[in-house]
Amino acid sequence: MPREFDFEFDLLRELTEARGVPGYEDDVREVVRREFAESVDRVRSDAMGNVVGTIEGDSDYSVAVAAHMDEIGFMVRHVTDEGFVQVDPLGGFDARVLRAQRVTVHGDEDLTGVIGSVPPHTLTEEQQEKDDEVKDVFIDLGRDAETVAELVGVGDLVTLDQTTTRMGDRITGKALDDRICLFAILESARRIEDPNVTVHFAATVQEEVGLRGAQALGVDIDPDLAVALDVTVANDVPQVGDAADAVTELGEGTAVKLKDSSVITSPKVHSRLTEVAEAEGIDHQHEVLPAGGTDTAGFQNTAGAKPVGAISIPTRYLHTVTETADGGDVEATIDLLTAFLESETGDHDYTL
Template sequence: MTSFDFDYDLLVELTETHGAPGYEDTVRDIVRRELEPEVDSIESDGMGNLVGTVEGDSDYSVLVAAHMDEIGFMVRHVDENGFVTIDALGGWDPQILRAERVNVRTDDGDLPGVIGSVPPHTGGEDDDEERTVHDVKVDLGLPAAVVEERVSVGDLVTMAQRTEALGECVSGKAIDNRVSVFIMLELARRIEDPDVTVHFAATVQEEVGLRGAEALGVDVDPDLAIALDTTVANDITGFEKWDYITELGEGAGIKLKDSSVITNPKVHRRLRAIAEDEDIPHQFEVLPSGGTDTGGLQYSHGALPVGAVSIPTRYLHTPTEVAHGDDIAACIDLTAAFLETEDGSHDYTL
């Protein structure tokens, strides 16, 4: 297996754990376990955001945020034949859901299921027919009476997919955004005796509207915020160079904009200067569509200077997302260097 310059086993554990929006508790348990020994205090709120704080030598504070949730589904009905219909939590392309394995989380434990696909022998499905998530049926392989007894409206459904090393890359479900949660935990291990207070926030419900990040303003009032998230890498056959957004293996993404935010120019310029000074591979991200916690943090704190470090990822919002090991390492190095050189004296006003 490929050898990575980071704790690959922890990344696998995070990405293979199930945590749909609003129900991130199993992921939060891992984050709490890993974060608690590295911080001075740790708290959670009524939405489920988890914040670990390393106290600095000044009142100036920096928030580093990464969302814990993955796109998933909620059970909306069990029909008379025992098939489960679902509602989307986050952005899905229904066309990719055929023949996928899923995990149904019930009060009595998890149940494996499949989203079936009618075989071509019968011609039962029209490839040109437009489908929605509401057309999807989950088959649990159980009698209807058993399904009705064990599965309830509101139960959560997530993709069942192992995380695997893929050449120099890592592939699996929930790379978005557990890879960023992983990076945040690595930063907490590295940052010791900072000049400023650092809040490490694992946020919730990003995939359904940046909700956890916006709510953080109730309890945390930082002077600066840095979000960690995945971004599009369309560096595959069929796309023009200008549509790549980012490229795998080319380094950490420094976000300039997405649909939710235009990052503070002084923040992203300082990220660039650090990357150049430290010889950390980096690239710039201009994302035409899609938002991140960066925007949620900026909104909730008014005129807060924000920046973001992004992990280039192919096949986002599918069960086979792919990130490059070198890019993950570069994102850790860049954000760590940024935090280690933040002393509260930088002027980010425009």
């Protein structure tokens, strides 16, 4: 029988099922503001839509903790004379997973649509050999061309449809990247009381299109230390035969990031994260991600030579609507982030 989670699953489901593509994170932002209102000392937003909830500490030393609100999606680029919708991607899609998916087109009203897939036995040999590309996607809204033209236009947004559900002790759905980490920072903000340092919990925008929100935010809040939370690859599946390519494993705990393609985390920061995990008996693993970037790099690129660290939640099937994480890994992530922040005094020397 599945066990009880030590966190509020209904809030996690609300966050992951909300819609919010890069630059249009409004629905997620509303949830974040609501949750911050009960747990932090002050909340503010900036011109890009980043939301920062601050808990004031006993010193001027400050730590930024970031997780992004946006999910991959699309923007309408054309409506054909026949009423089919063509799109431009907002974020990195593997077009192979888009066949036969259900979507919502956010036009004058929300419209359910499907990405059609031509039956394989009617494909020509040339069509069978052609690689899938997002530019070749056509969304069928089940309405006549005149109705579609009235309701949908260039610039309207499109999101993939999926609910979030439990699968044993695992959680599966869309937008776990990165709402499951956004959930972790909201949960940590609720648990922390009277920190020694000021903590800025940041819900960032536009990560999926180039870490843009974090880059602007790094300048605005100018932290002494930054820690980002994001999902990471868990290729612990039969299709990936080499264990070295798994990166992380579900159920083995939270992941302390050592590197990805955008950042090499500060050695003294990831060492202290590891020490805290060991001292607190928190299950953890180390992450070396060969490809993919996170908000961690945004702080180091724009806010100067800041020490940075990152905590990741291992997740299977990234950038699909069946992203899957382990409930125990989520608990470990919340526990490590909270313990790390509560033990931060501002006296640790992270310089090299």
